[in-house]
Amino acid sequence: MLDKQGNGASTDNRDNDCAHNTVERGQQRFKTYYEEQELVDEEEWNHFWNTLFVPLPACFWISQSHPSSTRMSALCKQLEAYFSSVEEVDSIKSSIPYPLKWFPNELAWCLNISRQVLKRDEKLSKLHDFIVEQNSSGVINRQEAVSMLPPVLLQVQPGDKVLDMCAAPGSKTAQLLDMLGAKNYSAAERQVCTIRLSKDIVDIHESLVVANDSNLKRCWMLIHQLKRFSCPYIVITNHEAQKFPVGMRFNRILCDVPCSGDGTLRKSPDLWKRWYADTGMNLHPLQLAILLRGCDLLETGGKLVYSTCSLNPVENEAVVAEVLRRRSTQISLINVDNLLSNLKFRRGLTSWKVKNNAEEFGFFTCYEEVPLHRRKKIPPSLFPKDDLKDLGIDKCIRILPHDQDTGGFFIAMFEKVSRDTQDTWQKLRFDKEKAYMKTRRISRLISDDPFERLSTVNISLLKTIAYFYGLDEELLSNHLMTRTSDAGRVRRIYYLSEQVKSIVENSVGNLDRLTTDDDNEKYPYRVVHGGIRCFEAVDCKYQVECPYRIVFEGAPLIALRMSKRLEYVEDEEVWNFLLHVKDVIKIAEIPFINLRTSLEQTSPGSVIFCFTNESTKDYLTAWLGPSMLSIFVTTEDIRLLQSHISRNYISLTDMLNNDE
Template sequence: NAAFEEYYKEQRIVHEEEWDAFMSVLRKPLPATFRVNASCRFLKDICSRLENDFRRSLENEVSDECGEYALSPLPWYPGNLAWHLNLSRKQLRKNPALESFHEFLKHESEVGNVTRQEAVSMVPPLFLNVQAGHHILDMCAAPGSKTFQLLEMIHQSKEPGLLPTALVIANDLKVQRCDVLIHNTKRMCTANLIVTNHEAQSFPSCSLAKDDSEAYKDHCKPQRLEFDRVLCDVPCSGDGTLRKSHDLWRKWSSSMGNEFHLLQVNIAMRGIALLKVGGRMVYSTCSMNPVENEAVVAELLRRSGSSVELLDVSTELRELVRRPGLGTWKVNDRGSWFQTHEDVPDSRKNVILPSMFPSSTSIHESHKVWHFK
């Protein structure tokens, strides 16, 4: 797709000398990855089998196909609980030498000990820094892999022998997707999850009574539920998923990111409104588009003023490969490039919004935005 290459070359999302390598990676199948449930009873046994049995046997059986490191832990995921298989999910299903390992993954996944999840999807929950007793909102939760990850975290953080006091509310707009969310999270067998069905940008204010009996007393009104953590993984153009969504190569256009921008801002602003003072929100997309990423973060800061600050997380997950986000970018509309909203024709100013453009003072002068690849 020539328009795709032109757009991202112009936005300079990678250095010029890296472009060919970048495109080469996008054309390769996405490797299979999975996580071991940190709170499961058989954690040590599963990790031992992965390290001592499957890792060694796979190196012998499929070394010609996928190199020396057929199976290895992701170095940035805490506790060596996330694993990377140097084969795609399609190759995993079709290779007879991998049948035993594939059956192991299927069984452990069905009982909730293992979750198959893309590596990039594992990143946002880790930066929430979930603590025991937190109230957490997952605003656009389906299909539920990140929600499951959050549930693992709250069960792992509890004191031994006690049930966690934390709460996860997982929301999604579509009823069918909520069904999938429930199906994927019920493997956790937890009482600490509530699934809701709302527009994320209009998620309602909730009340919380510490004691159910007190809620009915005239002198004791339920308190407004504010969240310690909010995961804002918004709907997006999804062009970061090209390695598995091959039809996107053909369908992609710059208008896709523009169309999602306002919805993303509105959802994220609602997430901020539901946060406690001192709480943390993580904003994430499956897109590489600065109109969906940096522009949204910049607009959140502009709208929120001094009530919200951008957090530098460069000291967290140090092994994760990252680079600073873009400080400048352009907006493309119907093949035309614009650097400021003033340049946009009057007939298109209701479509191409001021919030899509960089502010006059780059947010990088005082903060760093991390753009995860």
């Protein structure tokens, strides 16, 4: 019996038997295929095979840009020490947390227990609740260990232009933004920013992160996933990755392509039902096209990471080898050994076979064995060639599940060593013009809403906002934009960095302004979202000088530049009171005299409360009426803010004590 997983009860035994047989057949196909590939030595096959039926340990990384990251790291180390000291062999003893040594600064941790057991075990219920709470508040991010590798390898720095070609669901993009955020805003810079409110701090960096996905619904999901980073240099685009516009070049590209996903079988055992070798073969052309386009988008000296959660060599080594052949003078593989110390991995394969789907257990060893009538669907790029060692394919790394208790993964890292050749550039130019003309033909079917400068749409509104909040008008005129659909009556206003503006001003919605002239590399992007939302219109029944409130996600950015309507809170008790205000409170009922007096002397409109202590700098957006105070923050964001202050940070004793 191949299936190590128990099947759930069913009221219809025939359905249960059918599902069981489907799983078993998938397992037999997988076993036959990878035994033929000699993926592992014969003596370790059983270890590899049995590991596939053991659930993955629960893993997470700590957000280094989060105010509570230091305390979270300390707590993880306390948990490690506590669990190690437990003498009895039970769920506590078996779930000892351990840091991933290859992750920078030991900010990634695993529990030696699956997420399912963590959720169900009564002795670990407090720990499970704690992890869920910290994940919702952004202190930690739950993610499979090997999936954290590509952003680590990219080593992004402030000023980098980063493209995530296949970004959804966004965990890797979040990791990239967190790395940039932590490096851009060090403790010293935060202290400087609290003192300086001038236009000198408009852009501490010229970073750019483009998160792209081919599915529009997943793009909207990305917006929700990434908004907590309050980042003005993020753009979310909607393109097929292999057809991403070729004008702008990036110096960091993440190419985590769609794949068969059989490296995730420990996490998703349902994949057994639909595992076929030809899934990888069918995805090979798409993966090849995406990686080729990624290489073309890379600037000289830039780095690109290609990754899959597949074990199949036709999706991994075969793709990398073919791209190296086609871009032989422009790109090269990088040895990443020194970047991943303490990680167990294998070298890239130099031989494999291609499945012959006409025979249940048949394989092709070379392209010449493929019948002529089948060569259209079985290209030569699927097969290994004699040049693999010369191409340096051993610089690729593949992670196998049984080596370090992880999922399966494949990574190759490239560097652009020279500019595009004339032939490549002519091809790119042709692609650009073809894509431009195609976009013109379908533009009426696209609901892209282009950005317009607020200074162009409504200059008087810009002046009103600048005066009301004590902001630099010149700064706002350069960075505030709104969507065209809001031009009649501006509803939402966004803050965009210079790099983001260069993309959104060349979006599909601005087709009439773009050309394909050789001297002008403008071309259309499908921009779903750009920058960070900062202001939003409010409908008031009473007179207010500026009927635009500051949005919570944009508060950290705007507050650093405000000289008016910013209330500083130093007392944790006052801050905790504000966080527990239920929507609306009468100003006269506020029990703190200084706060009540300050609000009574402030005119109606939006205000920001700023709370600062040794480890936290947080903002709370509110609306001040003639006699009422309304908190304009979602329940989810309130929980995030509550998690930052020490009295709400769960103790080790509370976490492990399940007694009521």
